Amino acid sequence: MALNKKTIDDINVKGRRVLVRCDFNVPLKDGAITDETRIVAALPTIKKLMNDGGRVILCSHLGKVKNGPNEGESLAPVAKSLSEKLGKEVVFVSDYHVTGEAAAKAVEAMKDGDVILLQNTRFRGAEETKNGEGFSRELADLADDYVCDAFGSSHRAHASVAGVTKFITEKGGSNAVGYLMQKEIEFLGNAVENPVRPFVAILGGAKVADKLNVISNLLEKCDTLIIGGGMAYTFLKAQGKEIGNSLVDDSKLDYCKEMMEKAEKLGKKLLLPVDTTVVSAFPSPIDAPVDVEYVSTDAIPADKEGVDIGPETCRIYSDAVKNAKTVVWNGPMGVFENPTLAAGTIAVARALAETDATTIIGGGDSAAAVNQLGFGDKMTHISTGGGASLEFLEGKALPGVVAADDK
Numbered sequence: 001m002a003l004n005k006k007t008i009d010d011i012n013v014k015g016r017r018v019l020v021r022c023d024f025n026v027p028l029k030d031g032a033i034t035d036e037t038r039i040v041a042a043l044p045t046i047k048k049l050m051n052d053g054g055r056v057i058l059c060s061h062l063g064k065v066k067n068g069p070n071e072g073e074s075l076a077p078v079a080k081s082l083s084e085k086l087g088k089e090v091v092f093v094s095d096y097h098v099t100g101e102a103a104a105k106a107v108e109a110m111k112d113g114d115v116i117l118l119q120n121t122r123f124r125g126a127e128e129t130k131n132g133e134g135f136s137r138e139l140a141d142l143a144d145d146y147v148c149d150a151f152g153s154s155h156r157a158h159a160s161v162a163g164v165t166k167f168i169t170e171k172g173g174s175n176a177v178g179y180l181m182q183k184e185i186e187f188l189g190n191a192v193e194n195p196v197r198p199f200v201a202i203l204g205g206a207k208v209a210d211k212l213n214v215i216s217n218l219l220e221k222c223d224t225l226i227i228g229g230g231m232a233y234t235f236l237k238a239q240g241k242e243i244g245n246s247l248v249d250d251s252k253l254d255y256c257k258e259m260m261e262k263a264e265k266l267g268k269k270l271l272l273p274v275d276t277t278v279v280s281a282f283p284s285p286i287d288a289p290v291d292v293e294y295v296s297t298d299a300i301p302a303d304k305e306g307v308d309i310g311p312e313t314c315r316i317y318s319d320a321v322k323n324a325k326t327v328v329w330n331g332p333m334g335v336f337e338n339p340t341l342a343a344g345t346i347a348v349a350r351a352l353a354e355t356d357a358t359t360i361i362g363g364g365d366s367a368a369a370v371n372q373l374g375f376g377d378k379m380t381h382i383s384t385g386g387g388a389s390l391e392f393l394e395g396k397a398l399p400g401v402v403a404a405d406d407k
Contacts, residue, residue, distance in 0.1 A: 308334025
């Protein structure tokens with residue numbers, strides 16, 4: 001999928017105010033950032049705009065902000081981290097109104113190459129999440145051009161992602177995508193639309209419902225589709241197997257049958273677990289020690305629950321990956337938060353780390369698993385957006401991509 005959108009290499013920002021929507025939705029613990037991956041991912045775009053003499057105005061959301069603006073969801077720690085990483089003070093506008101007088105003053109005082117960070121866009125509540133015109137216009141009023149580099153939020157038609165672009169266009173400015181967006185679109189887009197074959201897709205996670213359209217879309221594109229995680233048990237039940245107390249979505253049994261028929265009709269391989277790891281009771285807390293046994297998926301005891309793929313399935317899935325040229329993976333194979341029930345996820349991650357294929361990890365839990373296991377640097381691309389990468393794999397148009405100007 002060639003990216004025919006304007007990128008930051010296509011615009012001249014010298015002396016211009018550039019509003020950059022980043023994804024600084026970082027995990028915080030007691031006010032400290034516990035994982036800076038998203039901040040590091042934004043640096044190439046920010047540095048390019050600074051070095052080109054742009055006046056860089058950064059904005060982002062953080063958290064869900066359910067109870068109004070609060071210091072616990074302020075972007076202050078992000079400003080501090082950015083200042084350290086850029087070797088230059090990033091001025092933080094702490095005003096909860098985001099675009100008020102304080103923001104206007106800070107922007108007015110900027111010189112070429114300066115950087116400021118606005119407060120959490122979700123402090124404006126529904127004005128942000130419902131794509132309010134007023135807030136979109138206020139954001140655009142601060143800037144001459146707009147750059148979207150927040151792939152993790154690009155599937156949401158919010159004011160700071162989509163709405164703002166209309167008003168930037170009205171004043172004759174450019175709407176471009178940053179390097180991170182460009183990379184995501186090219187990797188995910190090419191993998192799905194124009195893969196080097198054999199193309200293997202691996203889907204895990206708990207619910208079939210979350211991945212309905214992804215399963216259907218990927219079956220048309222890939223050569224082999226591997227199903228693991230909690231949703232595998234709905235497929236197994238659809239095959240008429242006893243699944244004991246395993247997670248199941250009975251309303252999706254017909255859908256699973258349809259997908260198995262579709263795979264057969266298209267001549268695609270659909271791999272399901274042949275054995276599974278079972279427990280008598282789900283661990284509580286989730287990482288508590290637990291006794292497991294491995295059984296064939298034809299012989300899951302009625303009083304047991306499947307919680308991970310079994311050793312034989314690990315081998316089959318790893319072999320499928322070894323012969324691939326392109327692999328996309330989204331969703332863990334089991335309850336990977338528990339060390340005993342992480343074996344399936346580790347086996348798949350290791351197989352991806354050892355293959356020569358182009359390997360693309362679709363954000364969310366899979367990305368966390370790969371990074372925790374120390375395989376991050378062995379992957380070709382780890383997506384920064386869980387929900388966004390899923391919608392991309394479904395074949396949906398993402399508002400944050402659509403809103404950028406065509407070249």
